[in-house]
Amino acid sequence: MPRVSIITPVLNAERFLQETLASVLAQTYADWELILIDDGSADASPDIAAAAASGDRRIRAVSMPANARHGAAAARNAGLALAKGEFVAFLDADDLYEPQKLETELALLEAHPEAAMVFGPTLWWRDGARPWRWVEPMQRQANRLYAPPVLVSKVILSLDWHVPCTCAVLIRRSAIAEVGGFEEQFSLYEDQTLWTKLFLRYPVFIHGQCLARYRQHEHSVSAAATRSGQYQQNGEHGARVAFLDWMARYLRAEPALQHALRLARAPYAAPSLQRSADLVYLRSKRVAHRLERTIRRWRG
Template sequence: MSELVSIITPSYNTVEFIKSTIDSVRSQSYTNWEMLVIDDCSTDDSATVIKDIIRNFNDERIKLFVNSKNSGAAVSRNKALALAKGKWIAFLDSDDLWKSDKLEKQITFMKNNGYHFSYTNYSEIDENSKSLGKLVSGPKKITKVGMYNYCWPGCLTVMYNADTIGIIQINDIKKNNDYAIWLKVIKKSNCYLLDENLAKYRKRKGSISNHSYYNLIKYHYLLFRKNENMNKFKSLIFTIRNLLFGILKKIKYVNIVHDKN
């Protein structure tokens, strides 16, 4: 456990969930980590709850930073990535959960196979932490072409080797900013699936997965246009490809399960 893991956690108004998220990190069997929580000027008590956790557990591995103004998840992730000191970079949003052996299994998987970029399966839960009966997977290997076709990895499952990949920064886009990071990383390494369910994604009202098709199209178009600097025609083509491969993912990689946990 000599290699540090930096966990990137943007936070905004998740007072109901942030303690459970941090608890899932503190329960990891792999203990050499730092959790960089960037609070984006929450209007609830999220920052206070995080401070209380740090003080009550005297856990200096949890590091809270508060933006000077509300700036969005892209700016928050950029800030955390710039501050990260770990060899391994992992991502966990402030309402999602990890299983206790997630870090240990994923690092072992990557080191044993010489991988620099990976993701895992995850299950879906609701706002009350009840299972929605869905297990989400993806391709065993994602190449650059495959990643541009669709955002296969769930953000809460991704890990990459910062020594190999380097520092990643993205443009200030309001949605799909996790996908924007993967599009930078995939240019330096293929992405591989650890075919185990090691995380829980909390599906909430207002999440991008619940947006209208119009908004999905708009956000994907802006991703390719602003973050990847594609022309209008190419941005539209890649947006259409994303929509088509999104249908494929639902057919091939989303499975109904009876998960009681």
Template sequence: MNSPLFSIIIPTYNRDNYISETLDSIISQTYSDWECIVVDDGSTDNTEKIVSQYVTADSRIQYHKRPDNYGAGGNGARNYGFTLSKGEFINWFDSDDVMLPDCLQKKIDLIKNTDFQFVITGGYYWDGKKINNPLAIYPTNDFYADLQTWKLNLTTNCVLFRKSFLQNKELFSEQMYRSQETEFFSRIFFKISENVYIISSEPTFLYRQHTNSITQNANVYNKKFLHSRLKLHLDNLSRSVEIKHKKLISYHYKGLVLQFFKALDNKDNENIALVKNNGYNKLKEINVLVAYLFIIIINLLMKVKMVDKLFRGMLYRLDVLIIKGL
């Protein structure tokens, strides 16, 4: 198979407990014209051994290690996998999830003989045994806003791209430590025309939920994770202002402020400075007085603890003035 139609790109790290299920589900696809590119981000378990057995058994499956010139993490692995791909279509897929048997067939049926640049399909939440609720994926009149506000539960599993749409675009940011997929979608789908895609609620995969790891990590403060979330809100605040979407401006401003409170509570001076400097500069483009008020309240929060709750409430509700300044 010299030019496979589908390139399935799977970043992986220490998934020896799950990756067999993932690869078995791909091999079992009713549509067979695909290549599967597994990119290992430095696994220390038996992932390489397991995948190598699949490579030997099926020539459509490849195993690669992420080279050092790509950033550590899933995004570097995703980007490297893209450079290796030969298919007309690209679908990134997670190494612990499972494709339903007709996943690829349903996606090709949606995109073939059309001018669509990408198609989005649904899936089910899954704990490894029981299939739970479907992901919130549905046709919408405000795709970008619903994506930003998590009304759409979009993951890389959902989206099949034409490779030509992705070429010459910046793909996944290798400087993001959290919200990597959201950052990618926010950037690549900005100002996208509704004529170049289609959304179907039809389920095509099982999305594994790791309840224990979510619970364990929920209350752990991590500077790099917070920095990524702050950057996402700052960038999306700028985009929201550019398209004058009041709902999104309010959403991302409030998200930025809530993350700032976490930095403040943890005395994280680096992320505090990120919000002060970048937040001020972005707000100044809308309304200089609001920008100054933003800085004044932040400075008071850092100095006057007795009225901390009052100032936090004032800062959080500044979105009303920001929107009026448009």
């Protein structure tokens, strides 16, 4: 039985899939299985996946049934149903792992048996005519174990800390089974539905090593959602409203999180004195954060 199951949804990813596969094959920890879930590709992705599976017994290539619900959440859930590993990692078909990804994070989960999940910063990058690179700054939160529900507030609701990319996590499969997988009604924020469930119930360890790369390109789901107006990385947008509505239902029995939830929903709430006060608080908080970042840069 493999120790780690890596789940990769695949949809028309022929431009990137070989490089993604190579980043898994280059892992310094070798006891893994890679489950490639094709979600209806119309390009050469299924052939690339099949060739990889025929060349390495640790790789399985499967397809979503034509009549199944589609999307990354459903594909990942299908992969979870097939997974055999004690631990689960996710890797989208256009993203990459650094060679020490699995070895490093497995060691952290072994050192912290109470933790259900570990994650760290990710490199965001784009190639092409206007290349750029950016690593999520997590140094101030790193190398600590967080008890629930701290990360629900800090990461998911207030967005004070960076939300982990799907390629940046390693999770005990038993914990996912306990809380349920991804919420399949979401095409955006589906990853945060699982993170919320885990953050609410289990301790989570944050480390400071960049072990994964999140590729930016014009054909990604988030890029398409930005063009359509569904998503705006640094502003209010409709997709977050639907997610926060789900959060309100999911956190109904969590009184300690209601204040953070109200603040998160304030930009979308109906006009009221409470909303006005909340928006003033949020604006002052943003100003304080910008000032703090400026001071940290000035100090070097």
